[in-house]
Amino acid sequence: PFRHICTPRTTVVPNARIFGAALYDFGNMTFPEFLELSAESKGLCIHACFQQMSLVESTYRSIHHFPRDADTYFASYTTIENEETLERFFDDCPFETNIEEAKSALKGNMKRTKIMNRDFFRRIKPDDVEFCALLGLAFWSNGLACVNDELSAAAQKIRGVILKEMHVVYKSRGIADYATRLGELFCLLDNLEEDVSLTAQDIEVFRLLNLWNEAFQVTDPKED
Numbered sequence: 001p002f003r004h005i006c007t008p009r010t011t012v013v014p015n016a017r018i019f020g021a022a023l024y025d026f027g028n029m030t031f032p033e034f035l036e037l038s039a040e041s042k043g044l045c046i047h048a049c050f051q052q053m054s055l056v057e058s059t060y061r062s063i064h065h066f067p068r069d070a071d072t073y074f075a076s077y078t079t080i081e082n083e084e085t086l087e088r089f090f091d092d093c094p095f096e097t098n099i100e101e102a103k104s105a106l107k108g109n110m111k112r113t114k115i116m117n118r119d120f121f122r123r124i125k126p127d128d129v130e131f132c133a134l135l136g137l138a139f140w141s142n143g144l145a146c147v148n149d150e151l152s153a154a155a156q157k158i159r160g161v162i163l164k165e166m167h168v169v170y171k172s173r174g175i176a177d178y179a180t181r182l183g184e185l186f187c188l189l190d191n192l193e194e195d196v197s198l199t200a201q202d203i204e205v206f207r208l209l210n211l212w213n214e215a216f217q218v219t220d221p222k223e224d
Helices: 009-030 039-065 099-124 128-139 142-146 149-172 178-208
Strands: 079-081
Touching (some): 039 128, 039 149, 039 178, 128 178, 142 149, 149 178
């Protein structure tokens, strides 16, 4: 069987860059509208959706792979994290890292993510079709309306298409009160968005504690 490995600290930033490159591929292969965006707008779109897409994807996979272990989650495609593996996470920290404070901050982040996202996912149990809808809605988030007109128009159009398709899906399943179900999915996205905002603050704390000093910047793989 496939063996998941613990997340070493030094792999976090490289893994984030790999995920960012994968988001470019996802956008290019899934949405014709993304292909038509300017290079600047593509970068702004990926930057805006990065953390929320990561949470949707990792939480969904974590629940499927660890249904009876709510404290273990995917930190990347193949690496996992929980309190037990946290000790090894800090093995390669530079000397000047404040390990105890960093460990406490990271545990707080993991606990909050479990309460806000993992437990919510487990409660509403999105299926594969709903998961795809969540990915699309997270990629084209409402926040893009404040970035520029090009992204605002694309996001509004695609979010409308996704919602229409979900109406068709629920009707085909004989679900009369599907507005309630859609409301649950949007509440989940709201939770994820709030957690993203709080995680951004955590990342700044981690940098102050010398846990990571590298940039999490991602670029279009076609430009490399």
